[in-house]
Amino acid sequence: MTSAEIFDRGYRRFEGTRGGRGSAMRSVVWYTTKSILGLGRKARHKVFPVIVAVIAFLPAIIFLGMAILIGDLLEGELRPEYWELFGFSFMAFLVFTTMVAPEAIVRDRRDGMLPLYLSTPLTKVTYLISKGTAVIATMMIIVLGPSLLALVGFTVQGMGPDGFGTWIETLAKLVLAAFTIVVVLGAVALGAASLTDRRAFASVAVVMVLLGLSFFVEVMVNGVDAPETLRLIDPLNLPFEVAPRLFDAKSEPFVEVSTSLVLLGNLGWVVAGVGTLAASYRRLGAV
Amino acid sequence: MAVISTTGLTMQFGSQRALDSLDVEVPHGVTGLVGANGAGKTTLMSIALGLRSPTSGSITVLGLDPHRDAAKLRSLVGYGPERNLMPEDMPASDFVKHLAEVRGMPRSEAKGRASDALWLVGLGEERFRALGTMSTGQRQRVKLAQAIAADPSLVLLDEPTDGLDPVQRDEMLSLIKQISAEYDIDVMLSSHLLEEVERVCDHIVALDAGTVVAQGPLDELVGDTEVVVVELVQIDDLPDSVAAVVVRLEHAGLDVDRRGDELRVTGVERGATLNTIRDSIAAEQARLRRVQIGRRTLEDLFTAVES
Incomplete structure (x- = not known):
């Protein structure tokens, strides 16, 4: 008599409970986030996100280092406001945005994943919501991360906001400001990237929309004295203006633009980006 | 209950009618959706998956409405x-x-099911290889593995042997037959290669320009016929022997279609027909090259429709 058993581990029927659209969306969000960050992929796919992260976090790390080394000398004069850190990492955000949106959606069209996804419980809408969620989640790491690091770091050094209530309020404002930047840039980038099936072209399209319009606005406002409100069609700088407004400040270029117009302008860009994205995918054949 | 059932299914793309009043019943087993490129096979599959809405008509798949229960x-x-x-x-x-x-x-x-599915399609040892390094045959197997990994009740395969060499095609067709026979998974595969459909499918739905030209069990649509093909050899010593055989067969009440030295003989009962042919050839001392039972193929079906 023996207690040994041979298990049949071959292909077999599934008797358990299947997940629905929610589980499908979670899987796509996780897979896309990993893909953007290069996790589970070859080393060369990790290089770009790591470089961008280093550039994005560098200003916060420098200011924190100075605070640790010099301490009180920084107080007031040299230490930036938390919201100003968004501006210091501006180029890192731009570069990351041009990479994230094409990686999130164009790759599926090129690799044949889109028809496979659409043959599952996912619909075009739930697929795009999953992709948008992954884009927002990864961009939040890069956009919110540095100011969050600074907030925690300065607090540890005893230079943080006074009182727990103020600390939470500062944190909430930073999260909201970062979320606005991410949603606006993400929506515009996804909209622009959805216009092509080539990743390189998609990145160029994102740069053209963001930098092109920003350059145009600068020339018009500073060159031919166009009204300051023209800055509302600048999708690159407009979302960054929400941060100072949350902290009762205004940045120099937007001094003459009211807060309600800034918010409306950002909303407009989100609608434009999402609308372009939706229109592009409505045109795409399913199978 | 039919796996897929359509009634008056019509799909219009602008001025082009991709599917025209399709009444189709797909039973359990392996069903071949055959037709030339542009016949409407992929359109029917995408409607069955709920990815397109038909212009008119109705469809149920596994008893569910592809749109309402997507x-x-x-x-x-x-x-x-x-x-x-x-x-x-x-x-x-x-x-x-x-x-x-x-x-x-x-x-x-x-994770476990993915591994099991890849072993089943013969890629167990290769399962950690990047897809970009795999051959066309291996990639087709991966496509089959992903289609069955979540334990489906029905698998829709669009041209699953596309790009495969004859050996790989045989293996793929055997796999498809296996997953249906061993795991009770219904399969509908589309193909424009009639010969491969005849080899693997239990049922056929044949489309031509968006209309159903034939559907039903394979063995009722193709297979042996009552026609016997007889090929004789014309020799110089008996120049009229072929014609004499034809006369004898016709006198015996058989229908003969002569195409050169080839006779297509149709009778009521195949055994009696073969006996009459044998006796006629012996009597006229004609020289026989071959005798073959006529066989109707899917190709004949399409040829008949086109003519």
Whole structure:
């Protein structure tokens, strides 16, 4: 008599409970986030996100280092406001945005994943919501991360906001400001990237929309004295203006633009980006 | 209950009618959806998956409405698209696992099922290889593995042997037959290669320009006929022997269609017909090259429709 058993581990029927659209969306969000960050992929796919992260976090790390080394000398004069850190990492955000949106959606069209996804419980809408969620989640790491690091770091050094209530309020404002930047840039980038099936072209399209319009606005406002409100069609700088407004400040270029117009302008860009994205995918054949 | 059932299914793209009042019943087993490119095969599949809405008519798949019950239906249906594109740098196991999760498998279950499905299609040892390094045959197998990994009730395969050499095609067809026979998974495969459909399918739905030209069990649509093909050899010593054989056969009440030295003889009962042919040839001392029982193929079916 023996207690040994041979298990049949071959292909077999599934008797358990299947997940629905929610589980499908979670899987796509996780897979896309990993893909953007290069996790589970070859080393060369990790290089770009790591470089961008280093550039994005560098200003916060420098200011924190100075605070640790010099301490009180920084107080007031040299230490930036938390919201100003968004501006210091501006180029890192731009570069990351041009990479994230094409990686999130164009790759599926090129690799044949889109028809496979659409043959599952996912619909075009739930697929795009999953992709948008992954884009927002990864961009939040890069956009919110540095100011969050600074907030925690300065607090540890005893230079943080006074009182727990103020600390939470500062944190909430930073999260909201970062979320606005991410949603606006993400929506515009996804909209622009959805216009092509080539990743390189998609990145160029994102740069053209963001930098092109920003350059145009600068020339018009500073060159031919166009009204300051023209800055509302600048999708690159407009979302960054929400941060100072949350902290009762205004940045120099937007001094003459009211807060309600800034918010409306950002909303407009989100609608434009999402609308372009939706229109592009409505045109795409399913199978 | 039919696996797929359509009534008056019509799909119009602008001025082009892709499907025209289709009444189709797809039973359990392996069903071949055959027709030339542009016949409407992929359109029918995409409607069955709920990815397109028909212009008119109705369709049920596994008893469900593809639009109203889309999420539930698509978690029960595996799909292998025609295009051979896949994420190049992704290991096969990750690809199959991810799609199993998206089709509703719990994460804890998906990994094991992906591995089992890849073993089943013969890629167990290759499952950690990147898809971009795999051959066309291996990629077709991966497509089949991802279609069955989430334990579907029905698998729709669009041209599953596209790009395969004859040996790979044989293996793929055997796999398709196996997953239906051993695991009770219904399969509908589309193909424009009639010969391969005849080899693997139990049932046929034949489309031509968006209309059904034939449907039913394979053995009723193709197979032996009452026609006997007789090929004689014309020799100089007996120049009229072929004609004499034809006269004898016709006197015996058989219908003879002469095409040169080849006679297509039709009688009421095949055994009696063969006896009469044998006796006629012996009596006229004609020289026989071959006798063959006539066989109707899917190709004949399409030829008949076109003519």
